[in-house]
Amino acid sequence: MNHPHEKVCQGYLELFANLTPERIAEFSQWVSADVHFRDPFNDVRGISKMQAILEDMFERTTEPKFRVLEHRLGGDTGFIRWNFSAQLPLLGKLSVEGVSRLQFNNDGLISEHLDYWDSAPIYLKLPVIGWLLKRLKAKMALP
Numbered sequence: 001m002n003h004p005h006e007k008v009c010q011g012y013l014e015l016f017a018n019l020t021p022e023r024i025a026e027f028s029q030w031v032s033a034d035v036h037f038r039d040p041f042n043d044v045r046g047i048s049k050m051q052a053i054l055e056d057m058f059e060r061t062t063e064p065k066f067r068v069l070e071h072r073l074g075g076d077t078g079f080i081r082w083n084f085s086a087q088l089p090l091l092g093k094l095s096v097e098g099v100s101r102l103q104f105n106n107d108g109l110i111s112e113h114l115d116y117w118d119s120a121p122i123y124l125k126l127p128v129i130g131w132l133l134k135r136l137k138a139k140m141a142l143p
Contacts, residue, residue: 012110061088082100
């Protein structure tokens with residue numbers, strides 16, 4: 001038997017996997033109006049703010065792509081393991097793997113999307129901060 005949230009989850013994952021600027025408005029069929037969206041750089045509430053983050057991603061990067069590696073549903077919670085890649089101006093190719101926790105509300109919509117991923121690959125590419133972090137990382141590593 002299918003999980004009660006499988007249809008919404010599949011639609012949401014398909015949208016992320018095939019996301020274009022023109023499709024960002026489609027999130028309204030999968031998430032609640034007051035959705036809580038958090039990643040290492042943002043923590044917002046409301047679908048318009050979530051959509052603004054995704055629009056900004058397309059403005060700041062070239063060829064952003066989400067690849068869903070796996071997902072699991074249990075009760076009113078879901079987990080997605082994914083890979084994100086994009087070209088960043090001046091910094092080059094970025095590829096990160098992460099996990100997102102989804103919470104479904106009583107209407108079956110996604111009311112919370114919390115991302116967990118290591119933002120260090122971005123910081124390590126920055127000229128001054130990257131140099132400092134690389135030195136710190138080397139000092140902390142086992143000999």
